[in-house]
Amino acid sequence: MTFSIVARSGSAFGVAVASKFLAVGAVVPAVAAGAGAVATQAAANLRYRPQGLALLRTGVQPADAVAGLVAADPDRGHRQLGIVGREGPGATYTGEECMDWAGGTAGDGYAVQGNILTGPEVIDAMEAAWLSSPEAPFERRLLAALAAGDGAGGDRRGRQSAALYVASPGAGYGGGSDVACDLRVDDHPDPVGELGRLLDVHELLFGTPDPEALLELSGELEDEVRGLVAARGYASLDLWAGVENLENRLVPGKIDPVVLAQLRDGGAHDGIHDRARDGARDRAHGGA
Template sequence: MTFSIVARSGPAFGIAVASKFPAVGAVVPAAEAGVGAVATQAAANLRYLPQGLALLRTGLQPADVVAGLVATDRERAHRQLGIVGPEGPGVTYTGEECLDWAGGTAGDGYAIQGNILAGPEVIEAMESAWLSSPEVALDRRLVSVLAAGDAAGGDRRGRQSTALYVVSPGAGYGGGSDVACDLRVDDHADPVGELRRLLDVHELLFGTPDPDTLLDLSGKLKEEVHNLVTALGYASLDMWAGVENFENRLVPGKIDPVVLARLREGDGRDKA
């Protein structure tokens, strides 16, 4: 009932998943910075998530982790599992009684799996999308992989939910955690499209500025920014940015063109 990818890119691990199942992000994915990523699906076994990460933490290879998890599971014939660790190939497992079409593929740093799919072309399209975009940031790359699977037929029952979970050391909000991205679409007619929209919002509000594009906040530009902020009813750029969730994009003495553009627009976003 689900198709997913678990993957590694540099120090980051991520999972993207889509399904004709509500709130799939609450069931399938788990990841830990420096350790790896795990996806459990078909007849999902949620014990696989903490147990898989615990085994990866000991230094076991993904193939050995998969073998260990399914060996003592009486329902392993109905399980599907994908795991990637800090190095080497990912591993995918599909029990022989998973509902057709079911299967997966894996390679260096990734594992892709799905069940109740339109056919093997879904997995093939996902793998092609992954392999053709090594230069793309992991979060965007994973969503593109989901989109490719969706376009190839995806879950043959239809669409309902998606999720994206990415971890990397210190990549969380304000550097206070390793969770770079945790986005979920729990029930939507176009969940992959909605996930892409949410990722755009996430990048806008929680991304950091490109140092090469920063503008000096001085002279006429400084005066313009002051006037814009005042017209919106704020005493300072910092206060406006704090209210509008742009604080991650503030740099002393500089201004991010992304922030400047939004300030000039008068911020037409819907407030959360």
């Protein structure tokens, strides 16, 4: 009922998953910074998530973790599982009683798996997309693999939900957690497309500025910004940005062009969602 990729990039681990199943993000993925990632699906065994991560934390290799989990499970014939650890290849398992088409593949730092798919082309497309973009940002690379599987046919029953979960040491909001990205589309006619829109919004709101793109906040630009902030009813740029959830993009004495664009648009919330929607539409039609 599901297709997923578990993968590693440097110190980051992630899972991207889609399914004709309500809120698949609440069931399939488990990720821990410094350990690895697990996807449990088909007749998902939720015990695999904490048990798999515990094994990875102790240094057990993904293939051995998979073998240990399924060996102790009397219903292993109905399970599907993907695991990636701190080093080496990922591992995938498909029980002999999973519904057709079901299968998976694995390589260095990744595993791809799916069941009740239109065919093996779904897995092939996901693997090819993953391998073709080694320099892409990790979240984008995971999403591209998921979108490739969706485009190749995906779940043969249809579409309903998708999720993207990524963890890396200290990558959470304000550095207070390891959760870099936890986005879920629980019930939607185009869940993978909607997941892409959410990732656009996430990057705009919680991304950090490109140091090379920062503008000096002085002279006419400083006057413009001061006037725009005042027109919005705020005493300072800091106060406006805090309300609009753009505080991660503030740099003393400078301004991120992303922040400036939202300020000129009249409000980050409307502007961000418009830009995210436009970006998702452009990608869907082959745009940049």
